[in-house]
């Protein structure tokens with residue numbers, strides 16, 4: 722069903738501005754060149770994996786896309802207009818490090834988040850809370866890393882923003898929950914409208930979901946592949962990753 726949905730999405734999005742377009746993006750942090758000449762596009766309605774080794778620049782790139790920091794050089798556009806703080810309405814972001822208020826329960830946090838975001842869906846919140854096994858009575862400060870990661874994902878996916886950017890959604894999450902998260906993402910895809918960009922090291926769990934992979938290494942794009950093309954040439958996402966980075 723996911724694949725059929727993806728094909729339909731692609732057809733529906735033909736001719737639209739890409740959800741993400743980066744042109745020659747560069748970034749220096751504390752005198753270190755972290756990103757250079759980063760150029761790639763993510764088609765609206767697709768699910769793209771942003772993959773690469775530790776320190777490759779994935780989180781830095783995502784922070785630029787979310788408008789948290791402007792690129793030093795080049796430009797990053799979302800749906801044809803520059804990324805920036807004023808575009809936060811089009812994108813729902815799960816950062817790589819959690820910062821939910823520890824003194825609230827999950828239920829209190831979700832109530833607060835729902836009041837914060839105009840695009841919050843109570844239906845999505847209810848369905849995903851069940852799917853991800855979030856206990857509303859649990860205090861955030863008493864959660865394990867994996868439990869908090871699931872609450873963060875629930876927060877991110879309960880919004881109806883057209884672009885979802887997830888930075889390492891599986892950190893600290895056990896195998897069964899990782900599979901639940903993957904199916905939650907597929908469920909969200911089924912609405913045929915939204916675009917996902919997901920940075921992850923959990924290639925095996927996500928391999929079946931990606932339409933495209935963008936490989937980042939040493940601060941620049943090392944390749945961008947349609948997963949169907951890889952399969953047609955007898956390769957998997959994992960084997961392609963190994964070819965590029967081994």
Ligand SMILES: Nc1ncnc2c1ncn2[C@@H]1O[C@H](COP(=O)(O)OP(=O)(O)OP(=O)(O)O)[C@@H](O)[C@H]1O
Pocket residue numbers: 750751753755773774775776777778779780781782817
């Ligand atoms: N605030 C900062 N100041 C200086 N250097 C930084 C800063 N943030 C990141 N870096 C450096 O930029 C490089 C890219 O980091 P980034 O977090 O974007 O990588 P990543 O691909 O997300 O890595 P990982 O897979 O380990 O999460 C690293 O070498 C890191 O040390």
